[in-house]
Amino acid sequence: MDIGIGALVDELPSDLVITDPDITASYARDQSRFTSWSVPAVVLAPRSTAEASLCLTAAHRHSVPVVIRGAGSGLSGGANGASGAVMVSTHRLKTIVDIDAEARLATVQAGVVTADLRAAAGAVGLHYPPDPGSVEMCTIGGNIATNAGGMCCVKYGVTRDYVAALTVVLADGTIMRTGHTTRKGVVGYDTTGLIVGSEGSLCMVAEATVRLVPAPAPPTTVLATFDALVAAGRAIVGVHRSGTPFSMVEILDGTTVRAVEHHTGMDLAGVNALLLIQYEGNMPQSAQDELAAILSASGATDVVTSSDPQESDMLLQTRRMALPALEGLGDWLLDDVCVPVPRIVELIAAIEHIADRRGLTIGVFGHAGDGNLHPTIIFDASDAEAAGAAHAAFVDITDAALALGGTASGEHGVGRLKRPWLIRELDPADLALQRRLRAAFDPEGMLSPAG
Amino acid sequence: MDIGIGALVDELPSDLVITDPDITASYARDQSRFTSWSVPAVVLAPRSTAEASLCLTAAHRHSVPVVIRGAGSGLSGGANGASGAVMVSTHRLKTIVDIDAEARLATVQAGVVTADLRAAAGAVGLHYPPDPGSVEMCTIGGNIATNAGGMCCVKYGVTRDYVAALTVVLADGTIMRTGHTTRKGVVGYDTTGLIVGSEGSLCMVAEATVRLVPAPAPPTTVLATFDALVAAGRAIVGVHRSGTPFSMVEILDGTTVRAVEHHTGMDLAGVNALLLIQYEGNMPQSAQDELAAILSASGATDVVTSSDPQESDMLLQTRRMALPALEGLGDWLLDDVCVPVPRIVELIAAIEHIADRRGLTIGVFGHAGDGNLHPTIIFDASDAEAAGAAHAAFVDITDAALALGGTASGEHGVGRLKRPWLIRELDPADLALQRRLRAAFDPEGMLSPAG
Numbered sequence: 001m002d003i004g005i006g007a008l009v010d011e012l013p014s015d016l017v018i019t020d021p022d023i024t025a026s027y028a029r030d031q032s033r034f035t036s037w038s039v040p041a042v043v044l045a046p047r048s049t050a051e052a053s054l055c056l057t058a059a060h061r062h063s064v065p066v067v068i069r070g071a072g073s074g075l076s077g078g079a080n081g082a083s084g085a086v087m088v089s090t091h092r093l094k095t096i097v098d099i100d101a102e103a104r105l106a107t108v109q110a111g112v113v114t115a116d117l118r119a120a121a122g123a124v125g126l127h128y129p130p131d132p133g134s135v136e137m138c139t140i141g142g143n144i145a146t147n148a149g150g151m152c153c154v155k156y157g158v159t160r161d162y163v164a165a166l167t168v169v170l171a172d173g174t175i176m177r178t179g180h181t182t183r184k185g186v187v188g189y190d191t192t193g194l195i196v197g198s199e200g201s202l203c204m205v206a207e208a209t210v211r212l213v214p215a216p217a218p219p220t221t222v223l224a225t226f227d228a229l230v231a232a233g234r235a236i237v238g239v240h241r242s243g244t245p246f247s248m249v250e251i252l253d254g255t256t257v258r259a260v261e262h263h264t265g266m267d268l269a270g271v272n273a274l275l276l277i278q279y280e281g282n283m284p285q286s287a288q289d290e291l292a293a294i295l296s297a298s299g300a301t302d303v304v305t306s307s308d309p310q311e312s313d314m315l316l317q318t319r320r321m322a323l324p325a326l327e328g329l330g331d332w333l334l335d336d337v338c339v340p341v342p343r344i345v346e347l348i349a350a351i352e353h354i355a356d357r358r359g360l361t362i363g364v365f366g367h368a369g370d371g372n373l374h375p376t377i378i379f380d381a382s383d384a385e386a387a388g389a390a391h392a393a394f395v396d397i398t399d400a401a402l403a404l405g406g407t408a409s410g411e412h413g414v415g416r417l418k419r420p421w422l423i424r425e426l427d428p429a430d431l432a433l434q435r436r437l438r439a440a441f442d443p444e445g446m447l448s449p450a451g
Numbered sequence: 452m453d454i455g456i457g458a459l460v461d462e463l464p465s466d467l468v469i470t471d472p473d474i475t476a477s478y479a480r481d482q483s484r485f486t487s488w489s490v491p492a493v494v495l496a497p498r499s500t501a502e503a504s505l506c507l508t509a510a511h512r513h514s515v516p517v518v519i520r521g522a523g524s525g526l527s528g529g530a531n532g533a534s535g536a537v538m539v540s541t542h543r544l545k546t547i548v549d550i551d552a553e554a555r556l557a558t559v560q561a562g563v564v565t566a567d568l569r570a571a572a573g574a575v576g577l578h579y580p581p582d583p584g585s586v587e588m589c590t591i592g593g594n595i596a597t598n599a600g601g602m603c604c605v606k607y608g609v610t611r612d613y614v615a616a617l618t619v620v621l622a623d624g625t626i627m628r629t630g631h632t633t634r635k636g637v638v639g640y641d642t643t644g645l646i647v648g649s650e651g652s653l654c655m656v657a658e659a660t661v662r663l664v665p666a667p668a669p670p671t672t673v674l675a676t677f678d679a680l681v682a683a684g685r686a687i688v689g690v691h692r693s694g695t696p697f698s699m700v701e702i703l704d705g706t707t708v709r710a711v712e713h714h715t716g717m718d719l720a721g722v723n724a725l726l727l728i729q730y731e732g733n734m735p736q737s738a739q740d741e742l743a744a745i746l747s748a749s750g751a752t753d754v755v756t757s758s759d760p761q762e763s764d765m766l767l768q769t770r771r772m773a774l775p776a777l778e779g780l781g782d783w784l785l786d787d788v789c790v791p792v793p794r795i796v797e798l799i800a801a802i803e804h805i806a807d808r809r810g811l812t813i814g815v816f817g818h819a820g821d822g823n824l825h826p827t828i829i830f831d832a833s834d835a836e837a838a839g840a841a842h843a844a845f846v847d848i849t850d851a852a853l854a855l856g857g858t859a860s861g862e863h864g865v866g867r868l869k870r871p872w873l874i875r876e877l878d879p880a881d882l883a884l885q886r887r888l889r890a891a892f893d894p895e896g897m898l899s900p901a902g
Contacts, residue, residue, distance in 0.1 A: 102688055102793040125692075147637050158635060160644075161612070176880035182789040183821040184609060185858040186598050186648050187865055187876050189885045193611075193644040197637050214694035237553055241576075243665035245696075284735065338633040342553040370634040407636040414638055426639050429627035434640050436891035440884065 004062040018043040035077030035416040040087040047092040049206040057173025065449035068200035070142025073134040076415025078199040110141025126212040129156035147197035149411035154369030155247040160196040167207040171442035201448040202441040217281035221312040224300040225271040231299035232273035233345030238294035244287040248278035249369025256363035263325035322365040331381035337401035338372040338410030350400040358393040372410035455513040469494040486528030486867040491538040498543040500657040508624025516900035519651035521593025524585035527866025529650040555663045561592025577663040580607035598648035600862035605820030606698040611647040618658040622893035652899040653892040668732035672763040675751040676722040682750035683724035684796030689745035695738040699729035700820025707814035714776035773816040782832035788852035789823040789861030801851040809844040823861035
């Protein structure tokens with residue numbers, strides 16, 4: 001063990017420190033592929049903001065870099081262990097501090113699982129919208145770190161839209177409170193919003209106050225099939241222009257539909273693209289008529305509308321099965337790119353072209369209503385050449401998204417996986433400024449070390 | 452003229468420089484009261500981002516501080532002239548660069564009047580939600596500077612929620628592009644959101660790409676009257692908890708109702724609080740029933756629902772007349788505080804108590820659905836004692852809002868008027884961090900000088 005880390009361990013209460021190598025090994029990395037990682041020599045597990053401050057103060061004093069980790073469900077390596085760094089884990093920060101139903105606010109520690117917060121809000125007739133795919137295991141702190149999204153975003157926006165106030169610990173151990181619990185507030189700069197999406201590189205989020213919304217009515221689901229991708233694209237643009245506040249607009253491309261068909265035995269013959277559209281409650285007749293007209297004009301081959309919550313849930317199974325079905329085909333690399341909604345068909349076509357050129361299966365599904373897709377590259381990880389082709393395809397896809405005016409990551413984050421794109425996507429002046437902003441938070445560069 | 456300013460003027464193209472004292476005098480201040488100001492020796496009026504960069508580069512080289520100004524409709528003195536500083540005005544940056552209806556984005560120069568952007572969006576069936584009271588004269592740049600709100604916020608949020616990307620000029624003249632035009636994006640820190648609400652103290656916004664939404668249907672308006680403020684408060688909390696996405700929830704207190712009655716001749720006898728609630732389109736029967744139950748249980752004395760757009764517009768007249776009616780009573784100081792929605796009645800009660808104690812008329816109206824009120828203090832500005840009492844009441848009101856867990860400004864900004872509250876409202880660690888963030892943008896402190 002590094003001398004600095006040894007001194008840090010000696011100084012902290014022993015019940016905050018995990019050094020058992022069988023345990024620390026499980027903290028080495030998140031769920032990303034193609035990212036580097038190291039087993040941390042030490043995992044620190046504070047139970048309170050004060051203990052988190054103790055941990056960061058000690059690390060700062062001994063010049064030990066720190067990686068912050070939530071549930072480890074990340075897909076870009078942002079929480080991977082770094083050589084010479086300690087890991088501070090939020091897994092003991094599990095308290096739902098307060099649910100204020102009248103003010104529609106919840107205050108939770110960073111390690112609270114997102115599904116638990118949603119359940120607690122639901123118990124008082126309220127709802128916490130962000131719903132990343134990992135909602136059953138990921139934590140609010142991790143969601144804040146990555147500005148997580150999900151299927152709800154087309155109506156409800158992303159995690160940043162729900163974070164009202166934070167209690168964070170700075171790299172030197174200082175405890176800092178940001179934000180306001182009112183619905184509007186313009187006193188001071190928006191440090192809260194700046195911290196959201198900063199992937200643990202600015203400070204450690206210890207506690208958050210988030211906004212809740214009234215619980216939505218059970219949704220109506222519409223499933224539309226298309227024999228050509230371009231027809232689905234027309235429907236997406238039509239839905240995007242319509243005034244109806246749909247709560248979900250998801251797409252599965254032909255490759256994903258074939259995988260779902262194979263995986264589940266559903267009959268999806270002739271379907272080369274599939275849209276799932278949800279509306280909370282019963283859709284007004286005018287909205288039904290408008291949607292029917294959009295789908296028909298786009299060339300939908302089949303349209304099914306749920307008539308009760310069970311049927312709604314059943315229709316959604318195609319979407320839920322997308323990733324498991326693709327996973328059944330081999331090892332997988334789940335990408336995350338986002339383009340302006342009208343460019344989504346061009347992006348899917350580019351991905352199909354890349355799959356052909358690289359000799360790979362790439363299934364595309366995702367949040368069409370936001371232009372945010374998850375191309376899933378299937379390959380054999382034990383075959384170095386296949387892994388090389390998969391990584392090359394991943395690079396091609398991200399480049400294609402940028403060429404269409406898009407971004408290298410819609411919701412999974414930069415982490416280690418997409419670090420090369422920072423310089424390609426951001427204006428050099430903005431990137432230089434962001435380095436200065438990081439230094440304003442963490443002058444010695446203790447958090448999220450590059451290694 | 453200061454030597455630095457003289458050198459700056461000599462260096463810039465003469466058509467960018469305004470020195471005529473009759474003109475520069477009109478740039479001395481915004482519409483705030485009780486704030487200090489100086490007539491700027493020079494007003495610089497760039498027509499493009501490149502020219503804005505020329506102006507800031509020259510000012511930086513000659514160490515001349517800069518105040519950025521939009522339409523001057525601000526209410527907190529953020530755009531007031533400062534001694535020794537030049538003013539850079541956005542009044543020639545008036546081009547609507549692009550409206551992309553499919554992507555639902557508009558790109559505009561900073562000096563475009565908000566109403567003009569709204570009209571251009573409306574022409575293609577889209578809508579730019581932020582609607583500050585000054586919408587007919589204020590500019591997008593000013594709205595971004597203050598993170599402006601308005602009556603739409605209860606449904607649509609604030610200006611920050613609509614700013615996708617910015618082109619800004621840093622204090623040293625560097626042109627910087629931030630943000631992304633996709634609906635989601637997590638590459639890099641949210642510098643765009645940080646700049647929104649920074650009141651010209653971090654950089655000059657030259658151009659913005661903003662998000663548009665589908666044009667809403669004409670609203671249904673519900674006017675409810677109450678014989679006691681506390682009953683209106685119960686209704687506000689009920690509406691806040693309901694699942695119906697109301698697009699406006701405004702309140703007028705008894706003092707404001709009396710002023711409107713006197714100003715317009717409307718019969719509002721016995722009314723001590725009045726709520727105006729809007730819903731876009733025809734309210735579904737279930738929402739009508741729920742609202743009727745909330746208003747009845749709260750003790751509303753009268754409820755009128757519009758049956759067509761003309762009637763809707765007529766009902767809204769009471770709200771539109773609130774400020775003109777109060778202005779008719781004397782000089783006025785329009786405050787802006789925000790509390791958690793459930794505390795709004797306590798805030799209004801505290802303000803009534805302050806009015807009694809200070810011997811002043813204070814009308815309260817505002818955005819009840821957001822907990823954001825505009826207490827309007829009526830006084831005789833020519834009477835030093837009355838002005839002193841008005842300022843004391845203003846301090847009392849802001850303190851009362853903070854004591855209720857609120858903020859010193861919901862949407863008007865800090866400017867010069869509320870600077871003393873920065874230290875009272877913000878956590879000292881956050882305030883210290885914000886000073887470092889400001890230095891990361893503007894190391895020499897050239898923008899928004901304190902004087």
